[in-house]
Amino acid sequence: MSTLQSIAIALDALRQNFFRSVLTVLGIIIGVASVITILAFGNGAEQQVAERIRTMGSNLLMVRPGISENGGVRGQVGSGNTLTEDDAIAIAREIPGVMVSAPGVAGAGQLVRGNLNWNTLVGGVTADYLVARDWHVAEGRPLLPEDQQHAAKVVLLGTTVVKQLFGADDPIGQTVRIGTVPFTVIGVLVSKGGGGAMGRDQDDVALIPMSTAKLRLLGARSQIHRGSVDYVMVKVGSAAAIPEAREGIRALLRQTHRLQAGGPDDFHVEEPSSAMEVQAATKRSLTLLLGAVASVSIIVGGISIMNIMLVSVTERTREIGLRQALGARRAEVRNQFLIEAVVLCLLGGIAGVALGSAVAVAVARVAGWPIDLTLASVLFSLGFALLAGILSGLYPAYRAAKLDPIEALRSE
Amino acid sequence: MGNVVLPALTGATLDISAGEFVAVVGPSGSGKSTLMNLLGLLDQPSGGIYQLDGRDTSTLGPDGCAALRSRTIGFVFQNYNLLKRNTALKNVELPLVYARCRRRERRRRAEEALAFVGLADRMQHFPNQLSGGEQQRVAIARALVNDPALILADEPTGALDSATGHEIMGLLQTLHRDGRTIVLVTHDREVAGQAERMVTMKDGRVIGDCPVHATGLPHAFPRLAHPVLCTSGKPKVRTT
Numbered sequence: 001m002s003t004l005q006s007i008a009i010a011l012d013a014l015r016q017n018f019f020r021s022v023l024t025v026l027g028i029i030i031g032v033a034s035v036i037t038i039l040a041f042g043n044g045a046e047q048q049v050a051e052r053i054r055t056m057g058s059n060l061l062m063v064r065p066g067i068s069e070n071g072g073v074r075g076q077v078g079s080g081n082t083l084t085e086d087d088a089i090a091i092a093r094e095i096p097g098v099m100v101s102a103p104g105v106a107g108a109g110q111l112v113r114g115n116l117n118w119n120t121l122v123g124g125v126t127a128d129y130l131v132a133r134d135w136h137v138a139e140g141r142p143l144l145p146e147d148q149q150h151a152a153k154v155v156l157l158g159t160t161v162v163k164q165l166f167g168a169d170d171p172i173g174q175t176v177r178i179g180t181v182p183f184t185v186i187g188v189l190v191s192k193g194g195g196g197a198m199g200r201d202q203d204d205v206a207l208i209p210m211s212t213a214k215l216r217l218l219g220a221r222s223q224i225h226r227g228s229v230d231y232v233m234v235k236v237g238s239a240a241a242i243p244e245a246r247e248g249i250r251a252l253l254r255q256t257h258r259l260q261a262g263g264p265d266d267f268h269v270e271e272p273s274s275a276m277e278v279q280a281a282t283k284r285s286l287t288l289l290l291g292a293v294a295s296v297s298i299i300v301g302g303i304s305i306m307n308i309m310l311v312s313v314t315e316r317t318r319e320i321g322l323r324q325a326l327g328a329r330r331a332e333v334r335n336q337f338l339i340e341a342v343v344l345c346l347l348g349g350i351a352g353v354a355l356g357s358a359v360a361v362a363v364a365r366v367a368g369w370p371i372d373l374t375l376a377s378v379l380f381s382l383g384f385a386l387l388a389g390i391l392s393g394l395y396p397a398y399r400a401a402k403l404d405p406i407e408a409l410r411s412e
Numbered sequence: 413m414g415n416v417v418l419p420a421l422t423g424a425t426l427d428i429s430a431g432e433f434v435a436v437v438g439p440s441g442s443g444k445s446t447l448m449n450l451l452g453l454l455d456q457p458s459g460g461i462y463q464l465d466g467r468d469t470s471t472l473g474p475d476g477c478a479a480l481r482s483r484t485i486g487f488v489f490q491n492y493n494l495l496k497r498n499t500a501l502k503n504v505e506l507p508l509v510y511a512r513c514r515r516r517e518r519r520r521r522a523e524e525a526l527a528f529v530g531l532a533d534r535m536q537h538f539p540n541q542l543s544g545g546e547q548q549r550v551a552i553a554r555a556l557v558n559d560p561a562l563i564l565a566d567e568p569t570g571a572l573d574s575a576t577g578h579e580i581m582g583l584l585q586t587l588h589r590d591g592r593t594i595v596l597v598t599h600d601r602e603v604a605g606q607a608e609r610m611v612t613m614k615d616g617r618v619i620g621d622c623p624v625h626a627t628g629l630p631h632a633f634p635r636l637a638h639p640v641l642c643t644s645g646k647p648k649v650r651t652t
Contacts, residue, residue: 002512005509016497318493319495322493322495323506324478325452326481326482326487326506326507326510327481327483327558328478328510329475329478329479330475330478406455409454409489409493
């Protein structure tokens with residue numbers, strides 16, 4: 001008897017007991033569906049984090065000033081004015097492996113064009129900022145060192161701002177006011193898309209030369225420290241070089257800031273991607289745990305299939321005896337039941353994949369969670385169901401094949 | 413009964429020649445069914461020899477027996493033993509499945525066999541849509557679809573009324589006239605009277621073996637040169 005015939009016979013037997021087959025295979029369906037759904041969400045979350053890290057720019061270190069202190073009242077981290085443009089220059093010059101060291105200031109600003117206005121993040125940056133963030137200009141030109149020197153009133157806009165203020169119009173060469181100061185739009189940034197590090201829209205931004213920002217817009221942090229900046233963004237050549245660069249920056253700044261040994265740093269060096277990676281790792285282990293729990297339910301489903309197959313063998317003892325009398329070899333009887341269990345599990349697995357994908361897509365639609373249905377997770381869960389089918393079918397099939405034809409024919 | 417060993421057949425020596433129509437009769441417990449199981453290779457004797465077509469069958473394993481059953485033996489049971497959820501056609505095709513027959517060939521031969529037993533218009537019917545006589549005819553079609561030399565019928569008319577029983581016996585006689593060897597087990601002497609030769613058993617022994625004079629005329633028993641079936645020798649023991 002060919003395998004194809006055995007499959008046909010198995011399908012026939014399952015159809016004849018349709019309701020029972022469905023109940024039996026429910027465990028497998030639910031198990032596979034859970035695995036599929038959990039892996040879809042897990043992969044989706046992981047991809048989202050990877051996407052955030054990618055859009056932020058890779059291999060970055062953020063240096064921020066320490067806390068401010070005013071009459072004993074301490075401000076928040078980054079409120080101090082201990083970090084300067086000179087620090088940025090020193091980092092670029094002294095620390096090996098540093099590709100770009102971009103200082104910057106930031107603040108909120110009201111952008112106005114005609115009767116439209118929009119409040120957005122205004123970044124005062126140097127030309128290096130775009131390099132550090134792997135960011136490019138889609139139209140127009142980027143910021144140039146001359147803009148910095150002349151404190152030119154020019155601005156690069158993110159796509160969100162362009163949409164809000166210009167709609168379908170071409171913004172290049174147009175004028176927008178930021179607060180009361182008119183700026184000329186010189187370019188539009190490539191859309192980063194998606195959520196940024198904290199989920200904020202990265203395309204909702206306006207970039208102007210840092211010198212312009214300090215002189216005309218945000219004012220310097222301090223009248224005394226004219227060179228102070230909000231942050232220095234440092235791009236390192238490779239991920240492997242990050243820890244060393246981090247230590248190097250720390251040692252350098254402690255030295256240039258003339259801090260006493262044992263005293264606290266007056267700055268912070270952060271690795272933005274590391275926090276996200278920790279988050280991703282947590283999610284990954286949660287996914288693994290949930291996936292393992294779901295896999296257990298596939299095993300439980302397999303056990304219920306074994307149970308029903310044993311019942312089926314007992315019920316069909318007479319049929320087995322008849323088949324033996326009509327010339328069925330032991331292997332043929334065994335394969336009939338084994339294939340029945342495997343077909344049952346595989347059908348359950350396929351139904352589970354369909355159900356799990358549907359649930360994942362539905363939840364993604366309603367709750368807005370990111371999902372990623374991969375072929376690997378489909379194959380993994382189907383393989384698991386197949387394994388459960390083989391394991392649960394082996395013993396009942398062996399029992400069937402071992403039956404004595406006379407006894408079997410005599411049974412009721 | 414525990415582990416008591418009871419001989420079901422002892423010293424049953426029997427030769428059956430190709431083309432014979434033999435009825436085995438005897439009261440229940442006389443060893444008829446055990447004899448049938450041995451003849452049908454469903455059981456192996458614990459002693460003695462069973463030669464089928466001149467070949468000793470004692471060395472055949474379960475799969476060897478299955479293969480031989482598939483090629484040379486057709487079974488007809490008292491309770492038909494049809495698969496309830498399969499059509500008459502599918503039931504008749506079943507032996508061909510295990511004989512590794514191709515699908516179209518299977519269908520053609522099953523249709524032929526069903527036509528032979530007069531059920532050409534019942535092929536797509538399920539067993540519960542058929543009368544007892546029709547079900548037994550499906551079973552006979554199934555028994556002959558592999559073109560076996562030997563047909564074993566165990567009380568084929570036991571569950572049927574006498575008119576239908578006669579039809580079934582008529583079919584078996586037709587098969588016999590086509591040259592097949594037929595061994596029939598029955599406890600009904602009238603049914604046995606339609607065979608050519610009657611073997612009477614009691615307590616595991618053959619106590620009578622004589623030609624049947626169905627027409628009332630003396631009937632010369634045709635002995636063929638080579639016996640197809642032969643059980644002989646030592647006591648047969650079976651654990652119950």
